Amino acid sequence: MNFYLLFKSLHLIAVISWMAGLLYLPRIFVYHSDATHESQKYVFKTMERRLYNYIMMPAMILSWLFGILLIHSLGFDIFTELWMQIKIISVLILTYYHFLLGKYLNDFAIGNNQKSSKFYRIINEVPTITLIVVVFVVVFKPLI
Secondary structure, three states, X not given: OOHHHHHXXXXXXXXXXXXXXXXXXHHHHHHHHXXXXXXXXXXXXXXXXXXXXXXXHXXXXXHHHHHHHHHHHHOHXXXXXXXXXXXXXXXXXXXXXXXXHHHHHHHHHOOOOOOOHHHHHHHOHHHHHHHHHHHHHHHOHHHO
């Protein structure tokens, strides 16, 4: 069995799931920050918590796990290649962003959100830009 292709497939599935959450959670924050009724806020809190804990967190962990297994399969000298360095920096940015969203989620949960819906609209671009960078460096790695 080709474990490299298995790990690569599982890594891609996990990354797609993680990215979906990274793109969707700030959008929920936009609507939550504009919500006026307590019943609406309760629904958003439930959606945010479930998305973060049951989809995003496992997807992030699996993305890291299968990514590390891929690196192990390829050999650690892959870190000498520029494309991998850019990818690792991008993944670290996404991981930081993930936990930052977790902080904002906790702020909403305790009723202490200090950010506007416009703020959440703007930070929602972080994973999009980072995703574009990662896709291009991974696809064009022979050219870098």
